[in-house]
Amino acid sequence: MGNFIKDRKPQEDSWTPYTGLEDMDNLPSGDVYVPFDEWKSSRDALLKRNSRLGVILENTDNVAELVEDFDRLDLVVLQFPKMADGRAFTQARLLRERFGYKGEIRAVGDVLHDQIFYMQRCGFNSFEMRPDQDIPTALGAFDEMTVTYQPAADEELPIWRR
Amino acid sequence: MYQYSQEDHQLLQERVSQFRDQVARRLKGDLSEDEFKQQRLRNGLYLQLHAYMLRVAVPYGLLSSEQMRTLAHIARTYDRGYGHFSTRQNIQYNWPKLEDVPKILDDLAAVEMHAIQTSGNCIRNTTSDPLAGVARDEIADPRPYCELIRQWSTFHPEFNFLPRKFKIAVSGATHDRAAVAVHDIGLRLVKNDADELGMEVYVGGGLGRTPMIGKLIREFLPPHDMLTYLEAILRVYNKLGRRDNLYKARIKILVHETGEEKFRELVEEEWQQVKTSSLRLRDEDIKNIEAHFKDPEYEKLSDFDVDYDKELISDPMFANWADKNIELHKKDGYRVVYLSLKSRNQPTGDVTADQMDAIADLADKYSLGAIRSTHRQNLVLSDVKLSDLHSLWQELTALDLATPNYNHLTDIISCPGMDYCALATARSIPIAQALTERFDAYDFINDLGDISLNISGCINACGHHHVANIGILGVNKKGVEVYQLTLGGSAREDASIGKIIGPAFTADEIVDAVSDVLDVYLTNREDPEETFLTAYRRLGQGPFKEKLYG
Known part of the structure; x- marks a missing residue:
């Protein structure tokens, strides 16, 4: 750990990712997140678990397919996958703004402090920072700009209507 | 002009202090060049062949005289005494020192300017008609819409890491002076039969390796829906645009590969979801922005001025300039004046610090304190009284800004080429200069009439050679710079991509080749009214090929 930020604070991460090696019936105890394909194929088994559940999407997956499982x-x-690949920004905004998802949205992969300001605006509230990232710098990035023009997950109105 | 709000100012200050900190860390060695690259590219700072290049945004090409003086100050203090106006109405400095860049950004911020989103895979500065608000053929002023796009696109949280850069142009007149057809999105303000204002939406135009004319995906979009529609297009692009190949990442490739019809459906489908969002513009939202672009206090003047007419007759040099570099203004007694940045003595688009200061003074003296930059790399004084034209011309002549060549052969668009650019594979400035030397005779230029000649120093096509009547592309073949000739392009409302006429020419041959092309036109045109482009479209490649290679 040590590179995990949630709700603007460094935290311990309680979640365990499913690596693809475990038997679906024999997952580690506690909070687990699984790839979207596994979620679709083993949904019933997973729902029987007495722990919190999460899913990890490819950035080409359609977030609309999650809506019925939001609860x-x-x-x-x-x-x-790369800093320059910004498809997940759209996924996050759709989850929050169009479909009203209230749970945790986490950014993983090539997550640098440069993206944090934009990510939080799109609805991300947790961040697995790339291991080389300086955590104090990343924490400073949430407030690196105080002016926003557009409506997004954090702001209902454009600047000209506020 | 748009006046910055408190928030606009605050944003710039925050941005500058952030970048100052990053530069300090880079200079101390705490940031590697690689890490720093991400930061500097978000602030318009490129690493070029010899030095850093800073690109400063000129929103929709509009400058106050005060801003122009700051640009002069920057050129003089931090650069080598000049700046370069680009085809996207911005200004570039070729020699800033890294440690000076935060100071430059401070100076810019003090006059409401910046280098935000002038590079990187984000929505770039919106460009527009340099005659916005004063053109006789204007349907509606595009500037309020450009300003709304500026605000919507600045640090847009979802669209700052797009597959590739994204350029939007807006035009509001019958004639297209903003090259909307070769932008990722081009918007043209139009009126329907009921006299309501709307927008034509073109998507997927662009130059570069794969030149394409934008496709009209919506014929009449109410202006209130502009931003929701843009958001829908950008979202489709961010989701589906290619990221596997840099050269196939622009939206033009997505539109092409998806198919125009299917792409339109995807956009419309997304738009249905967002069209009633808070981005939908209300009447008052548009009115509030329009208030920033109200007409200045024009005097009530006649469109005839006896002295002006006399000066035209008595001074043929003045008459020649007036014939080419002046356009009608929507108000009687005023004219729009083009300041040519295409003299024999300076590279295309370059302006010295002294010229900038002088232009600012002339703008204050003769043109209500405003200056515009154009996509053909010239400047405009938009509100000059008929009675002032002769004095203005004399002052411009003394500044070498009165070359009478607007929209004529030597009004050449050229990229910086291998003299500055790290991407270029051939020189372009010397070719532009050689062409100007050869064809600079007044009579010849006059006789050729309306024609465009553009030069790019590599296939990235920053010199827009694809959309010139005569285009020149410099490439490097086995260590030798050679120049391909394309004919028949246009960046206006009849936009088209030029076609390569045949095998390339060496640097020594290219000027003669252009001369041959001009000869074919002069010999074959139906009458002096038939422009080069019209004649080429009628004649086809045949006679040109024969002359060049026959």
């Missing part, structure tokens, strides 16, 4: 999903993990 059972405490975490949606979105991926940044």
